[in-house]
Amino acid sequence: MILQLICPDRPALVSELSGWVAVNGGNILHADHHTDVGAGLFLSRIEFGIEGFGLPREAIAPAVNALADRLGGQAQLHFSDEIPRVAIFASKQSHCLLDLLWRTRSGELPMQVPLVIANHSQLEPLCREFGVCFECVPMTPASKPEAEQTMLDLLAEHRIELVVLAKYMQVLSGAFLERFSTVINIHHSFLPAFKGAQPYHRAWDRGVKVIGATAHYVTEDLDDGPIIEQTIEHVNHRDEVEDLIRKGRDTERLALARALRLHLCRQVMVYRGRTAVFA
Amino acid sequence: MILQLICPDRPALVSELSGWVAVNGGNILHADHHTDVGAGLFLSRIEFGIEGFGLPREAIAPAVNALADRLGGQAQLHFSDEIPRVAIFASKQSHCLLDLLWRTRSGELPMQVPLVIANHSQLEPLCREFGVCFECVPMTPASKPEAEQTMLDLLAEHRIELVVLAKYMQVLSGAFLERFSTVINIHHSFLPAFKGAQPYHRAWDRGVKVIGATAHYVTEDLDDGPIIEQTIEHVNHRDEVEDLIRKGRDTERLALARALRLHLCRQVMVYRGRTAVFA
Amino acid sequence: MILQLICPDRPALVSELSGWVAVNGGNILHADHHTDVGAGLFLSRIEFGIEGFGLPREAIAPAVNALADRLGGQAQLHFSDEIPRVAIFASKQSHCLLDLLWRTRSGELPMQVPLVIANHSQLEPLCREFGVCFECVPMTPASKPEAEQTMLDLLAEHRIELVVLAKYMQVLSGAFLERFSTVINIHHSFLPAFKGAQPYHRAWDRGVKVIGATAHYVTEDLDDGPIIEQTIEHVNHRDEVEDLIRKGRDTERLALARALRLHLCRQVMVYRGRTAVFA
Amino acid sequence: MILQLICPDRPALVSELSGWVAVNGGNILHADHHTDVGAGLFLSRIEFGIEGFGLPREAIAPAVNALADRLGGQAQLHFSDEIPRVAIFASKQSHCLLDLLWRTRSGELPMQVPLVIANHSQLEPLCREFGVCFECVPMTPASKPEAEQTMLDLLAEHRIELVVLAKYMQVLSGAFLERFSTVINIHHSFLPAFKGAQPYHRAWDRGVKVIGATAHYVTEDLDDGPIIEQTIEHVNHRDEVEDLIRKGRDTERLALARALRLHLCRQVMVYRGRTAVFA
Incomplete structure (x- = not known):
């Protein structure tokens, strides 16, 4: 599962995102973040396994969107088993x-x-x-x-x-x-x-x-x-x-x-x- | 300030590290992690600002070492104002x-x-x-x-x-x-x-x-x-x-x-x- | 038509080769030569058109081989219309x-x-x-x-x-x-x-x-x-x-x-x- | 010595140039030619040694210019011992x-x-x-x-x-x-x-x-x-x-x-x- 998020930069964003994954029992495989200082934007891509994840599959997207809303940003979610x-x-x-x-x-x-x-x-x-x-x-x-x-x-x-x-x-x-x-x-x-x-x-x-x-x-x-x-x-x-x-x-x-x-x-x-x- | 850490891989490591930075009031500028699956190792590099950091400068290294010990790994700390x-x-x-x-x-x-x-x-x-x-x-x-x-x-x-x-x-x-x-x-x-x-x-x-x-x-x-x-x-x-x-x-x-x-x-x-x- | 020739280096080889092409009415399209000084070898690749060439097609290879023999070297000839x-x-x-x-x-x-x-x-x-x-x-x-x-x-x-x-x-x-x-x-x-x-x-x-x-x-x-x-x-x-x-x-x-x-x-x-x- | 020449393309130019070098006793070290078919131009660069060259140094440039004139082109001559x-x-x-x-x-x-x-x-x-x-x-x-x-x-x-x-x-x-x-x-x-x-x-x-x-x-x-x-x-x-x-x-x-x-x-x-x- 891949989560992409863009939101205004502020402290503790990495902690907030990774904490959300951890608290739900996900295991981060890759995490990469970038702060565009000029634009004041924080970009994050987190890839994590969802075996034993605390949320049912259909509840993940709403939860992610709620998280993004709270951060004033936008998120995109991608399940690796969905082949476009x-x-x-x-x-x-x-x-x-x-x-x-x-x-x-x-x-x-x-x-x-x-x-x-x-x-x-x-x-x-x-x-x-x-x-x-x-x-x-x-x-x-x-x-x-x-x-x-x-x-x-x-x-x-x-x-x-x-x-x-x-x-x-x-x-x-x-x-x-x-x-x-x-x-x-x-x-x-x-x-x-x-x-x-x-x-x-x-x-x-x-x-x-x-x-x-x-x-x-x-x-x-x-x-x-x-x-x-x-x-x-x-x-x-x-x-x-x-x-x-x-x-x-x-x-x-x-x-x-x-x-x-x-x-x-x-x-x-x-x-x-x-x-x-x-x- | 740059923190480098290597430790055995397990869930929630990104959360743990970024949480430690956040709880002390540091702001992550760059964060990059890598999991060597074959070796079962987690590698992390976190660059963060320490203006207004909750720990005095001389207390940071001991705190980081304690964190690394708890994770069974090894950490290196580098203050950006120290020119080698x-x-x-x-x-x-x-x-x-x-x-x-x-x-x-x-x-x-x-x-x-x-x-x-x-x-x-x-x-x-x-x-x-x-x-x-x-x-x-x-x-x-x-x-x-x-x-x-x-x-x-x-x-x-x-x-x-x-x-x-x-x-x-x-x-x-x-x-x-x-x-x-x-x-x-x-x-x-x-x-x-x-x-x-x-x-x-x-x-x-x-x-x-x-x-x-x-x-x-x-x-x-x-x-x-x-x-x-x-x-x-x-x-x-x-x-x-x-x-x-x-x-x-x-x-x-x-x-x-x-x-x-x-x-x-x-x-x-x-x-x-x-x-x-x-x- | 492409002519490749390797022979011991000595003066006037470019002149000799290009002269042979010219005297037979060929027009050189590309010519490239290299001297390996250490090995004492001259390498040449000449691409030329044979419309109106003075030799019939079947006589070209023997003529080229005679030229190469005289120079103590070896030549290879390739007709561009022969598809390998x-x-x-x-x-x-x-x-x-x-x-x-x-x-x-x-x-x-x-x-x-x-x-x-x-x-x-x-x-x-x-x-x-x-x-x-x-x-x-x-x-x-x-x-x-x-x-x-x-x-x-x-x-x-x-x-x-x-x-x-x-x-x-x-x-x-x-x-x-x-x-x-x-x-x-x-x-x-x-x-x-x-x-x-x-x-x-x-x-x-x-x-x-x-x-x-x-x-x-x-x-x-x-x-x-x-x-x-x-x-x-x-x-x-x-x-x-x-x-x-x-x-x-x-x-x-x-x-x-x-x-x-x-x-x-x-x-x-x-x-x-x-x-x-x-x- | 390096000779650069540009002139209208026509047959036998390589032969003519290398023949001129050979007849004067020069030994070609590198020779490279290019025909710009669209422009109808022939470009040549010839590097040759002039030990024992048949022309005295001061006579080479006039001879090269005469050659270029005859071909309707322009030549440039460079003596390798002249450091610009x-x-x-x-x-x-x-x-x-x-x-x-x-x-x-x-x-x-x-x-x-x-x-x-x-x-x-x-x-x-x-x-x-x-x-x-x-x-x-x-x-x-x-x-x-x-x-x-x-x-x-x-x-x-x-x-x-x-x-x-x-x-x-x-x-x-x-x-x-x-x-x-x-x-x-x-x-x-x-x-x-x-x-x-x-x-x-x-x-x-x-x-x-x-x-x-x-x-x-x-x-x-x-x-x-x-x-x-x-x-x-x-x-x-x-x-x-x-x-x-x-x-x-x-x-x-x-x-x-x-x-x-x-x-x-x-x-x-x-x-x-x-x-x-x-x-």
Whole structure:
């Protein structure tokens, strides 16, 4: 069981939280705290076993919420035996999608993937091999509202809790995000460098010596969401744009897989447009 | 104030420790814990402010020791306003020594360096520039016992708490270590690869593509002490041995400076031949 | 067309080689040379276009060999339109195999994979998905000579030019290597550290802060072959052995894929137990 | 002796260049070439010994220029025994300055530093220790034209060939650069991210997980000059702005030292706003 809490900083918070776990008979396996002094905020992540816990399972969440209320903060609770249902959005490129499906199948990512949505059909055979439902939802500027509605319906139908954009190459509208907001994206640059389209082409033009990839939560401001993970790769003058793209695939899939694992293991806390990553 | 504690694992330890801090009116700034499941050990590092602390300064250590005794463990306490006295041992090479002296002067390393000992005289001018006492203690196989005694006397005279081997290139005897045991060394390889002499020559012979440096606590078994930090550098077939040595200097001084800072900030805990680094 | 040449060093070799290309009407696209001063050897890799080349295709190899003879060296010639036939040996783990099959299908690795051999049957479905012939050749100490003979027969039948050990976990005998010698292996440590079995367990025991993977050519001396590529990954005290194994998978498949691409693009030259990598 | 040449691409250029060296009795030690296909340009760097060279020293440059003219390109020639005179511009921070002075003294950077200019006086003692002439030229918006004139006079007086901005924190005017154009700068961000002032503050605000440093040639467009080297450092939520600044110092001085060495070893070629780095 993982408890995440954010609240205004004040003395004795660690004691209060760990005392609550102890008094209920829980055993802390990992505990990590962070005080953002500038923001005056206390962030805590506590992982504890609940064998022989003093509260019945259904009473834990209300108790945690009451505790958070008393501290003027917000808590999130996660039972480790609840495996989240995740949808992957893709386009034509397979590297991130295949990587995530393989990591899921091999048990490296504690999630299930009942649904893949793409705006092109190329990745259907790959999904079939992995036994995942594939839905093609084409997207044009004109059809966007309708297409996004279709996608939202699919998410509801499959009871999806998290969407991962695995090189989806489309911008989700504010209207979409208002209705489904837990979305992780991989951007193929070292943000905030090269926001927007064709980052590798622009990186090549600028003559950089390092390229990168950024996995982040999606907000309405394109490429401005809280960053979870960034990876980099060295390049040199011998690398053409297509070499940057090729090398980039490795760093993209790594950044996305790491970020997703951190998210799924509840090691990420988001606040004020940034993340604390308890790794 | 920083409290480090190791004890057998059991439930409610975080609560007990943080409760002790809270009940005395301390405010936890950072808290980090680790359970080594295989070893059945709980490790904790708690950093807390003691303005308005309920115990007078001289009573804190006894209280902490009593707490540790009750938990069957061992505690270490460090007051942040106590700046440790550190001696640096060197030989002929200046890069690590200069780096440490500069970092000390610039406030990056919270230590004072009243003494440098070397078995050669080349580094005397450098030490004079930094206003550090330089003692040359030559070392031959025959003179070793006597030379080490001289060094131990110097350490005592200067009230040294920590020795850093900054490319000292000599092996301290078991007799020396018995009498002065807190010693950090930088070895110019990626341990356990290339233990012993001339690691860059042997790395070149083996045709490796990456070289490294390892900062570790010194034990009687040469190059086998607990590792604090390791850094690496890429090399290729164009690099001759002297290029490995040159590139190595950068990675050596970085590993050593990082390890030393971690040690000085009490972020390192040693147990069972290994370290937990709360970074 | 790629020409690789090793010969004793002497003046005017670059001129001689590039002159030979020019006089035959070839256009050099890339040229890279290295002089190993200690060994007194000159290594050269020249990539040139042969549209309008003055020699017919079948006459190029004899001409190159004559040139190499005259220089007292050895040359290798590779036509870029000849896609090598590669067999992958695996065991139970899928990560390297899947990665190589996917990179081949996506065009990132200029090779064809007509054959996968494994000593266990788990990876058969994966191979079927990729349309690759899968042969299970179980291996026990007693059956080893016979099993290796079966494997050699399969290699001959499929006209295999290169074998890649993608976590094969078996040691090929000297007898096998005498009959088929172009073999690339991935070892899950930062060689020469942790040669042999269970490197992650031993890395954990030693308390290292960085793990690595090494892709190398296979020789009879286990884990002592010429190194092509090494990658690394940071670890800390929170990582259990299974975390090292998990993190290691990413660095293993990257090292192997990079080494294989370098080999296939004829960017690797082997001499005196080491490699020059013209990247 | 190092010859760098850029010219329009056409067949037989390698042969022509290496033939010219060979016919004059030079022995090529290293040769590296690059064709920028998009730009239609051929870049070459040839390092050769001139013991027993067929041309007298003073005749080599005219001969090389004639060769370059014939190829419609431009050549640069560098005699390895000519040690360039370099001025370092600094402000208050010592880390890059000290690093460069130490590397020069230890022979790692093949240059001499007769002059340091700073707009503050703090670094004078450091320069005195290294026996380097220190000139303080204060800089205000009003005094800038006059101050820059003073600096140009100092450069002329000391016969300076290269200026290195080692955290100078002032922008050189276009007028200055018109009169002295070979300037290398270290910018404390991963360009093009965080151009301009206070990059670490802005990196912290954005919540990035990696910071960087960029060494580049200075052009009138601030932070837009050709990039020579980029280095990076990982950061996390525990790092405050001052930690980014501290960690940044290590990556800054490394990027600057590497870039400077590449420049001094004539391994960098600039064209079309970018660099080819023959490393």
